[in-house]
Amino acid sequence: MSGLAVAAPEQTPEHPTAASRRRRRGSYRWSARAFSLPAVLVVAVLLYLPFLWTTWISFTEYNGLGSPSWVGLDNYRDMFADPNFTTSLRNTLIWVVGTITVPVSLGLLIAVLSHGMRFGSWFRLPFLIPYAISGVAVGVVWRFVLQNGGGLSQALDALGLPGADSRWLLDAPMNTLVMIGAAAWQQTGVNALLFVIGLQSIPREPIEAAKLDGASGWRMFRHMHWPMLRPLTTVVVGLSLVASLKTFDIIWVMTKGGPGRNSETLAVTMYEETFVTSAYGAGSAVAVFLTVVTFIAAITYLRRQLSTERTV
Amino acid sequence: MRLRYSGAVAALAASALVLAACGGDGDDEAAEAPGTVAFYTDKAAWEPQFLEVSDVSESSLGLGLDFTGYSDADQYSAFIRQAFRTDEKPELFTWHTGSELEDLVAEGLVAPTTDIWQAAIDNGDVPEAMREYFTVGEDQYCVPMNAAYWVMYYNKAIFDEHGLAEPTSWAELMTAADTLLAAGVTPFYETNILFSFVWFQTLLAGTDPELYNALSSGEASYTDPGVVEVMNQWRGMLEAGYFGDPGDQTTPQDQLKNGTVAMINFGTFLSGQLNSVDMVSGTDYDFFIIPNVNAELPQTSLIFETGPMCTAEEAENRDTALQYADWWMSEEAQTAWANARGDVSFNPKALVNDEQLAALNEEASAESYLLLERYFEATPVPVLAAALDGFSAFVTNPGDPMPILETIQAEADAYWSSQG
Numbered sequence: 001m002s003g004l005a006v007a008a009p010e011q012t013p014e015h016p017t018a019a020s021r022r023r024r025r026g027s028y029r030w031s032a033r034a035f036s037l038p039a040v041l042v043v044a045v046l047l048y049l050p051f052l053w054t055t056w057i058s059f060t061e062y063n064g065l066g067s068p069s070w071v072g073l074d075n076y077r078d079m080f081a082d083p084n085f086t087t088s089l090r091n092t093l094i095w096v097v098g099t100i101t102v103p104v105s106l107g108l109l110i111a112v113l114s115h116g117m118r119f120g121s122w123f124r125l126p127f128l129i130p131y132a133i134s135g136v137a138v139g140v141v142w143r144f145v146l147q148n149g150g151g152l153s154q155a156l157d158a159l160g161l162p163g164a165d166s167r168w169l170l171d172a173p174m175n176t177l178v179m180i181g182a183a184a185w186q187q188t189g190v191n192a193l194l195f196v197i198g199l200q201s202i203p204r205e206p207i208e209a210a211k212l213d214g215a216s217g218w219r220m221f222r223h224m225h226w227p228m229l230r231p232l233t234t235v236v237v238g239l240s241l242v243a244s245l246k247t248f249d250i251i252w253v254m255t256k257g258g259p260g261r262n263s264e265t266l267a268v269t270m271y272e273e274t275f276v277t278s279a280y281g282a283g284s285a286v287a288v289f290l291t292v293v294t295f296i297a298a299i300t301y302l303r304r305q306l307s308t309e310r311t312v
Numbered sequence: 313m314r315l316r317y318s319g320a321v322a323a324l325a326a327s328a329l330v331l332a333a334c335g336g337d338g339d340d341e342a343a344e345a346p347g348t349v350a351f352y353t354d355k356a357a358w359e360p361q362f363l364e365v366s367d368v369s370e371s372s373l374g375l376g377l378d379f380t381g382y383s384d385a386d387q388y389s390a391f392i393r394q395a396f397r398t399d400e401k402p403e404l405f406t407w408h409t410g411s412e413l414e415d416l417v418a419e420g421l422v423a424p425t426t427d428i429w430q431a432a433i434d435n436g437d438v439p440e441a442m443r444e445y446f447t448v449g450e451d452q453y454c455v456p457m458n459a460a461y462w463v464m465y466y467n468k469a470i471f472d473e474h475g476l477a478e479p480t481s482w483a484e485l486m487t488a489a490d491t492l493l494a495a496g497v498t499p500f501y502e503t504n505i506l507f508s509f510v511w512f513q514t515l516l517a518g519t520d521p522e523l524y525n526a527l528s529s530g531e532a533s534y535t536d537p538g539v540v541e542v543m544n545q546w547r548g549m550l551e552a553g554y555f556g557d558p559g560d561q562t563t564p565q566d567q568l569k570n571g572t573v574a575m576i577n578f579g580t581f582l583s584g585q586l587n588s589v590d591m592v593s594g595t596d597y598d599f600f601i602i603p604n605v606n607a608e609l610p611q612t613s614l615i616f617e618t619g620p621m622c623t624a625e626e627a628e629n630r631d632t633a634l635q636y637a638d639w640w641m642s643e644e645a646q647t648a649w650a651n652a653r654g655d656v657s658f659n660p661k662a663l664v665n666d667e668q669l670a671a672l673n674e675e676a677s678a679e680s681y682l683l684l685e686r687y688f689e690a691t692p693v694p695v696l697a698a699a700l701d702g703f704s705a706f707v708t709n710p711g712d713p714m715p716i717l718e719t720i721q722a723e724a725d726a727y728w729s730s731q732g
Contacts, residue, residue: 064393066419083719084701148559170504170559170708259504259558260705275386277697278393 098180099244107191128189139253198232354388356381454620502555543713584654
C-alpha cells in the first residue's frame, strides 16, 4: 500500500484517477484469487471430482476391478425395489426424527436450566464431556452396555427391575432407538453449549422490560427467550438434521447394521453395497441418493427457517 | 506494487502446495530393499506368526516379508482392488478362492502359478485334490496360504463332568447335547455375525453333500425341499435351546474356556486362539470330526478352507514374489507356519507339533472323508452377503425359513444369470 501511496500524489494529489482505482481493484482481485486458489483446488479435488466420479459410477456395474460398464438407471431401479433399502430408509427417518427431538430438546432444557444458575458451567460440564469422544469410541462403550448380558442387563437384573432379558441390539426397531439414545448421550452437551451461547447473546433490555411487565418462568421462555433463540435453534436443528442423515460410525460399531440388516441406515447401506459386496455401482447409487436427500433437506429447512425469521 | 507482489507470492505458494501434493517423496519411491517381499493381508492379528515364518525364510531363502496387515476385511478388499489401479501393484497378498479369485483372473490381474503347483504336487508338498480350488480355466493362480478343517471343539472338563465321550454319530452328538442341556449347560456356540453360516454348512453338508455342492455352483435352489428341511432342523435346534446367545460378543475361545458353551463348531485355527487364552490342547480342550447327520452317507463330510496367497501379474518384483510363494508351499515353510499358528497344514510332510492336529492332518486324507469347500469361499460374494444377512436374522429370531431362503435365491438367480 505504501508504494501506491507514494506514487499516487504525482498524478492526482487529491483523488486517485479512475485508471489507478481500476488497477488497484484488478490487482486486489488477482491476489484474492491467488490466495483462494489452494482452497478452491482442495475443494475441487477432494469434493467435486469424487462426487462427479461417484455419480458416473452409479450408472455402471463395477466391482472395483477392470472397467465400469454402463447400465443406465438399473442400479437406481434395483435400489428402490430392494426391501433392504426400504428398511434402511425407514431407519434413517427414525434417526432424523430421534436426533432432532431428543438431543436438541435435552440440550435446550439443560441450557435453560443452567443459564444464570450459580455454577451453571459445572452443571453442564458432564454433558459436554462425551462430545470429546469419537463416535467409534461411543459405539464401543455403548455396545458393552447394551449387548445381551451387558452392563444394562446386569444392572437391571441386580436391581430386580424388568427388562434384564431385553435384546437391546438385536430386535428392530428397538436397536435403532437405543442407538439414537447413545448418539443423544454424545450430542446433547454440545447442543446445550450452543443454546447457552444463544441465551447469553440475547439483549438484556427486552428481557428486563418483560420482567417489569410481570413475565417470568414459562411465559418468559415462551414469549421472550424462545423467539430470540430462533437463529441458533435453526443452526442446531440444521446441524442435527445433516448429522442424522449421514449417521454411520455408531451403527457400524454397535450392530454393523444387523442383525439381518434390520438396523441399517442409508449411509450403512452405501458402505455395505460398496465395500462388503464390492458392488460399487449399487453403493454409488445409494451415495448419490443420500447426497441429494441431505442437500434438499438442508436447503429446504434453512430456506423456510430463514424466510420465517425475515418475516418475524 | 505490494498487492501485485503479494498476489505473485500467493500464486507461487499455491503452485508450490499443488506441486508438493502431486510430487512424490524420493524415499517413498525408492525401490523395495533387496531381500524383502511386500506382503499384504487382512489378518493383521497374525503378524507375529507371519514374521516368525519370515525369520525362517530370511535364513533359508534370503527373502523376508515386509508385512502390512489390515484388521478390517472390507477395507482390505477395497485397498487391494484399488492397488491394481496404481503403480504399486501388490507383490504378495492374501485373498479368497471362488468368485473373488475368478474376478481377479478375469481381469488378468494375478500371476499364474501352474508351474509352481505342478512342482509342488510332484514333490508331494500339496495334495492334488487341492488344485481345483486354485484353478480358473486351464491354469492355477496363487498358492495356498493356509488350510483349516472345520471340526467340533469341546471343553474337556465339561465333558468329563457329565460323563460324555466324543460322539461318533449324529445321534450320539444329539444325546450329548440333550445331556448338557438337561444339566443347564449350553451345548453349542452360535453367533449372528460373520460365522452365522456355520451350522447351515454343517447340517447341509452332513445331510446331502451333493446338494451342498450344487447350491454353491448354482445348480440347486435355496428353496429346494432338501435345503428347507435343513433350515427347519436348524430352527428346531435353535428353539430347543441347543445354542448360546447369538448376540454375545465374547470371543469363542473365552466362551469355551469359561464354560459358557460346551462345544464350538469352528475351524482348526481356533486351536491357536484357545492356546492364547492358556487352554492346553488335549488337556483343557480337544476336538472331533462332526459326524454326518445322514448316517447312510458313504463318506463323512469334512469342511475345509484354504486362503490363497497371490501375486499381481504386473507387480514390480513379480518373480521374486513368486519365488517366495513357491517356498511357502515347501515342507520347511509349512512346518514353521503350522507350528507358529497352532494349526494344520496343507502340506502332508509338514511336522505339526500339536498331536491332535497332526492326527487330523493325517486322518483327513483318508478315503472315508469327503472334503467340501467352506461355504464362505464356495458361495459367490453377492449370494454370500444375502445368505449371511439371512442366517444372522434367522439365528437371532428363528422362524419360518422360507422368506430368508427366497431372498437368498433371488440374489443367486441374479448372480447366476449375470454369469451367463
